[in-house]
Structures are given as structure tokens and as C-alpha cells.
Amino acid sequence: MDSNKLLEISDEIIAFDPKSLNRIPVRKKNVISKFLDCGNKQAVKIVSAMPEKKGFLDEDYVNQLFLVIHCELQYISEEFQHGQRVAELLQPLIQVLINSGTSSPLRIVDIGCGTGYVLRWLAAHMDLTNVELVGADYNSVLIEEARRLAQIENLNVRFSVANAFEMDEVATIYISTGVIHHFRGDHLKLFFQSHNKEQTQAFCHFDFQPSIFSIPGAWVIHLARMKEAVCFHDGIVSAKRAYDGQTLHAAAKDISFSTAIYSSKLWFLPIPRAMHTFLGLRPHLRADLKKQLGRRSNRLGEWK
């Protein structure tokens, strides 16, 4: 199936006005029609069971569903040590920027942060003197929850309902997890072009890596861990929609960053990892990053 016809339920049941970021009511019938057109009976069944109000999906239900989805996603992130994984790449990256004299505070912005698991983990476990952690997401319910959770544990993170690229405070490093496969076609190019800001020095986007193992692997893990039907459905679809390194490089070829895939294989073995990282860096910083990565520098693919 054409990967652009693979739709995730969580993308379709919620909509925002791109300018104001206000919620737009979603007509249930339209969502079902979309999935019928794609021949996705499982999604049709799941969406059909969702409550509606006057033909529109019940916003309170959708809000609650998104909180459940993000809690379950966090469970998988925790099991797969995603916080630690991000930290292991950010630590040397931050050192590179400090060495290069990048003006502080360094600002790490998490695009589509959801309930902010990655940033909250980093705030809880890393020494981040002179580093600001900012999470951005369109979904105000998720951002409220992220703020609440950060406050409970007294974590130094800020969350904004915003388009990460249109915030007043520009990121020094943009990060994301499981976000880039949501941008299809030209939107992926536009996404990378949005990084072209003077202050931005690097980006690292973590996402599924397509391989012969990715779909059966996603199936097993989501079946074992996800209780919510939407999570299971979207988890499998995400693995199917994931981009390979070549596609990511091609989409980012016009930007003023050197790009590389980081951590695509397991150690020296020809076994692909479940997730890879699309890394972008100002060209003059490449040599120092290799040095700072130390023994992990062999995980770095070819710079483009």
C-alpha cells in the first residue's frame, strides 16, 4: 500500500487551526469515510465506536483518549530507555556547542512534545546548567498535563501550546520523537526547511527505522504493551510509514545543515535498530562532535 495512504487515527480525530492553534471540531463521518477510502476496516471500527455530539467527535472523549495514548507511549519509551538514548546524544552535542562558544543559555526545543516525557526525563536525570528545555505541541490538553507532571516533580521545563518553529525563543537544538513520519511529501521538506534559523545549530529527530523487523517488532511490542486500540493501530501504522535515511537526506538536502543518520545498526552487527536518529549539525561543528561522541562515533553515518 502507498505509505501516504496509511493514516494514523490520532492524526485524523483531532484538528487545529494552523494559525490560532484552536481546536477545530472533527466530523466523525468524515474520519470514517477517509479510513473507508483507504480500506482500513480496523480503523473504521475503532473510530465508529467513539462517542459523538451532533455528528462531531466528542472533544472531551478525544482529550481523555490522547492522555491515555501518551501515557501508554511513555510506558514504551521507558521500557526502551528512550530518555537515556536521547541524553547519550544530547550530552556530546551540548558540549560541542559550548566548545564552539554558542551563546548561552542553550535552548532545546522538543517538537510535538506531547506530555513532555523526554524533556521531563532530561530535566530529572541530566545536569543541564545553562540549558533551557522547552516543549511545544499544538494540543493544549497534553501541554497542560505536561506542565502538571513537571510541577509535581519540580522539574525545570517549560511547555507551550505553539508551533515550535514560530515561537519567539528560537531553539539551539530541535529534537523530536516519533514525529517526522507524520510529515508526508512536501511537508517533510518544509519541516526541515523550518530549521533554517541563524540561532539553530543542530537537530536530532528520533523515529522508527524501517527494516524487515520493524513491522513484526512493532506488532509484538504494541500487542504486549498497549491496552488502547488506537495505540496498537497507530503504532503499527507508524512503523509502516517510517522513513529510511535516504528519504530523510533527500528531504533535507536544501538546508544549511550537514545531516547524518545516527545509530542505525546494533553495535557492529548487521541488525537494524528499532529507532534511528536523523541528525543535523552546522558543518563546522562536525569534527568536534565526532571527538565528543568518543567510542560512540562509529554510530554516526556518512555526513551529507
Add this chain to the structure above:
Amino acid sequence: MIVLGLLYVLAVLDCAFSGYRSAAGKNALIYKGKYFLQRMACGVLIGHIPILIAGSLIFLGWLVTANAQLFLQNVNRAGYLMLVIYVPYTIIVMAAFIVRAIPSVDLRSITSVVIFGPFTILRIPTAIVGVGLAIYHTKDLVVAVITFLVLIMMLSFEKFLRWFFSPKF
């Protein structure tokens, strides 16, 4: 007694992990070691209800049977056959925990992909195979019924915990 003792140990372990799984994915805080420990302890505590029911059923069976010695032999035989299936499963899962103790993102992820994920899915089929084997080989109807009831309790316990811990309003 050794067989029943081992089954008890495995049942307690299963209750603890059921407590963990029923709590996982429901708390989005970062620091939640205490939360998981509490849920595991609750799993073990509540899990003693079905364990006591199973023990009581065996005791009742022993009281009413015409040949108490034979009944105990049959219970022992059924328990042994269940252990033949459950012990290797438990050893593999516990070995994965030893690997997971190594502070490596990759090794820990591998344990999830290769062991914890698939073995969570395999838990129910494993439970059925163990009990099925015991029922198939026993010649005692009472033992077969008790073993079947144990299976029902094993399969429904995690669902019960999830219901028990879910908000009721």
C-alpha cells in the same frame, strides 16, 4: 510438598508481575519506583486470595476423597507437569532481568524486544499449555477440575487487578 511449594513461588511471582503490568502505562510521572513497588506488593497481597482458594480446594478434595494418598499423588503429578512448562518460562524471564541490570540502553532494549514483549504475549498460552498438560495426564476428575479453576484464576487475575485499580467514577 516441593512441587506445591514451587508452584506457590511461581504464583507469587506471577501476581507481582501482574501487579506491575496492571500499573504500567497509567502513570506518567518520571520517578515512580515506589508506585510500581506498591502495585507489585498489592498484586502479591491480592493474589493470595486465589492462591488460598486453590489451596482450600486441594484441602477439600483431600478431605472428601476416598483415597487421600492417591489424591495427593495425583495433585503432585499434575503440579509437576505444570512446573515442566512454567519453570523454563520463568527461568528465561528472570535471566532477562539479570541482563537488564546491566546499564546499557541497547541491552535493555534487546531484553524488551526478545524476551519481555514476546513472553508477555506468551504468558496466557503458556498457562494454558501447563494446565492442559496436567489435565490431560491426570486420571482424577477432582484434580482436573481444581487445575482448571487454577487456570481460570491465573487468566483473570491481571484483568481483575486492572479493574481494581481503575477509577470507578
